[in-house]
Amino acid sequence: MAVNRSVIRGVGAYLPKRIMTNDDFSRIVDTTDEWITERTGIKQRHIAADDELTSDLGIAAARQALVRSGIDPVDIDLVICATATPDRTFPATAVRIQAGLGITKGAAFDIQAVCSGFIYAMTTADNFLKTGLFKRAIVVGAETFSRILDWSDRGTCVLFGDGAGAVVLEAQPQHGTREDRGILSALIRSDGRYEDLLYVDGGPGSTKTTGFLRMNGREVFRHAIQKISGVIEETLVMTGYTPDEIDLYVPHQANQRILDGIAKRLGVDPKKIMTTLAKHGNTSAASIPLALNQAFEERRLSEGDLVLMEAMGGGFTWGAVLARW
Numbered sequence: 001m002a003v004n005r006s007v008i009r010g011v012g013a014y015l016p017k018r019i020m021t022n023d024d025f026s027r028i029v030d031t032t033d034e035w036i037t038e039r040t041g042i043k044q045r046h047i048a049a050d051d052e053l054t055s056d057l058g059i060a061a062a063r064q065a066l067v068r069s070g071i072d073p074v075d076i077d078l079v080i081c082a083t084a085t086p087d088r089t090f091p092a093t094a095v096r097i098q099a100g101l102g103i104t105k106g107a108a109f110d111i112q113a114v115c116s117g118f119i120y121a122m123t124t125a126d127n128f129l130k131t132g133l134f135k136r137a138i139v140v141g142a143e144t145f146s147r148i149l150d151w152s153d154r155g156t157c158v159l160f161g162d163g164a165g166a167v168v169l170e171a172q173p174q175h176g177t178r179e180d181r182g183i184l185s186a187l188i189r190s191d192g193r194y195e196d197l198l199y200v201d202g203g204p205g206s207t208k209t210t211g212f213l214r215m216n217g218r219e220v221f222r223h224a225i226q227k228i229s230g231v232i233e234e235t236l237v238m239t240g241y242t243p244d245e246i247d248l249y250v251p252h253q254a255n256q257r258i259l260d261g262i263a264k265r266l267g268v269d270p271k272k273i274m275t276t277l278a279k280h281g282n283t284s285a286a287s288i289p290l291a292l293n294q295a296f297e298e299r300r301l302s303e304g305d306l307v308l309m310e311a312m313g314g315g316f317t318w319g320a321v322l323a324r325w
């Protein structure tokens, strides 16, 4: 039966120029390169310049994705930006990205699911494209997490970085089988009971301030392995694939030990897991498209490959997208 599938036509990314190494952190908080490397796998992260906004990062990533897709911006009718660090409380960062790209038709809106934002945004775009409501979408993950970090809290400030990634999706008729190109499965989940384990302690509707990120790292770690493994297993059962049949895993980059734990639990060959943590840190909603972009640039993706993306973030929110490249 003919169906519309959301096919990935292009991927792009942008990282701010300024790099902060672990040694740089050891000069501002009581930490060491050894501690950060051993506990997280992170060696450095990029930090946006004062005059660089989340939308600027997103526009740069989207431009590169558009060029690679060969699609004219005027033919894009949906822009979704996943971010927890919008330029302003409103309007959505997505409309600023839309305007920056010269797109004036269709719709643009933000998705707020923190580190799972890109998975939520891909799932949302996929549903619009499958139903035929929109034809071509840009899905952006863009963050300036450096702006919501408590720079005196060594337990959190060393973990995050800034950046953006984007993909261009196009609805294309396919056969309705698991051999199709495009998104084959997209699952999103949440459980608000865990809000207090990872949150920002401010907001326009509560403190009238932006607030700072707060986290119970141990608990987040435990839930991440459980919840991400669960949603990957669900995706595999739904599509009938085994972990071995996935060509590349492109996970949200939170912590190397989380990635290792999931790989061990599911029996995934670590060589099949795209890892950018050492260079980018955790860039929240931007981490998956940044890793996807790196995989593309390293020629680790060929047409027909099965790519599994997954994430967990504040909320908790979590999810997975399986796509054929």
Ligand code: ACO
Binding pocket: 030, 031, 032, 035, 036, 039, 040, 115, 154, 155, 156, 158, 159, 198, 215, 216, 217, 218, 219, 220, 221, 224, 252, 253, 254, 255, 282, 312, 313, 314
């Ligand atoms: N440098 C040196 N020591 C530190 C640092 C630091 N940067 N941060 C914390 N410590 C200390 C703590 O103060 C504590 O000291 P104490 O024993 O004297 O009290 C000690 O290290 C152990 O602290 P824990 O928090 O128990 O350390 P843990 O081994 O759990 O590692 C970490 C902390 C890296 C945050 C880990 O829990 C983790 O990665 N959790 C996952 C959180 C995550 O990835 N969040 C991202 C957002 S959610 C997501 O993307 C999935």
